[in-house]
Amino acid sequence: DAKTTQPNSMESxxxxxxxxxxxxxxxxxxDYIHWYxxxxxxxxxxxxxxxxxxxxxxxxxxxxxxxxxxSTLILHxxxxxxxxxxxxxxxxxxxLGRLYFGRGTQLTVWP
Amino acid sequence: xxxxxxxxxxxxxxxxxxxxxxxSQTMGHDKMYWxxxxxxxxxxxIHYSYGVNSTEKGDLSSESTVSRIRTEHFPLTLESARPSxxxxxxxxxxxxxxxxxxxxxxxxxxxx
Numbered sequence: 001d002a003k004t005t006q007p008n009s010m011e012s013x014x015x016x017x018x019x020x021x022x023x024x025x026x027x028x029x030x031d032y033i034h035w036y037x038x039x040x041x042x043x044x045x046x047x048x049x050x051x052x053x054x055x056x057x058x059x060x061x062x063x064x065x066x067x068x069x070x071s072t073l074i075l076h077x078x079x080x081x082x083x084x085x086x087x088x089x090x091x092x093x094x095x096l097g098r099l100y101f102g103r104g105t106q107l108t109v110w111p
Numbered sequence: 112x113x114x115x116x117x118x119x120x121x122x123x124x125x126x127x128x129x130x131x132x133x134x135s136q137t138m139g140h141d142k143m144y145w146x147x148x149x150x151x152x153x154x155x156x157i158h159y160s161y162g163v164n165s166t167e168k169g170d171l172s173s174e175s176t177v178s179r180i181r182t183e184h185f186p187l188t189l190e191s192a193r194p195s196x197x198x199x200x201x202x203x204x205x206x207x208x209x210x211x212x213x214x215x216x217x218x219x220x221x222x223x
Contacts, residue, residue: 043214
């Protein structure tokens with residue numbers, strides 16, 4: 001499965017937007033881009049996913065580059081509760097639900 | 112709100128003991144998974160199941176075993192716990208045709 005590259009850590013101030021980048025230069029045509037986050041002492045939580053077009057939901061927005069070799073998770077207004085490890089994951093369309101997690105990006109939100 | 116439960120949340124146990132980590136989900140999902148995660152590290156898939164009587168080993172070799180006798184239940188067993196088994200174990204489930212996976216809160220296991 002194709003790998004993703006994310007910064008180890010990022011910081012933001014509360015109520016500011018946060019842009020979390022992810023590089024996936026070896027992505028294949030059937031790979032979906034998924035984002036999960038893991039709050040302290042919790043299991044991972046689904047955030048958003050997309051294939052080619054940008055996606056929005058109540059938690060975040062996902063911006064996908066035209067060549068699909070990178071994507072950005074956008075938190076429009078960070079809160080203290082958004083402090084977590086964010087994982088960018090490629091999931092093959094034919095793969096039966098298996099997720100391959102890297103180390104993700106540790107997001108720190110300052111009040 | 113995810114309906115997937117793991118018990119116990121924390122377990123400290125002596126070397127050589129047999130343990131079973133419980134995972135149950137009330138969503139009727141056919142697919143279930145066990146991941147192992149050391150502090151600050153990535154999650155590794157150790158077991159998965161696509162339905163009753165289906166179990167497969169994941170990407171990380173594990174001495175644990177699993178069973179899937181009922182759709183809602185996917186327990187993980189260690190016959191003889193060792194300090195090297197100390198880790199966090201996370202259970203997840205997902206529905207056929209849907210991409211979202213739901214995770215439990217995890218069991219933090221310490222073998223002394």
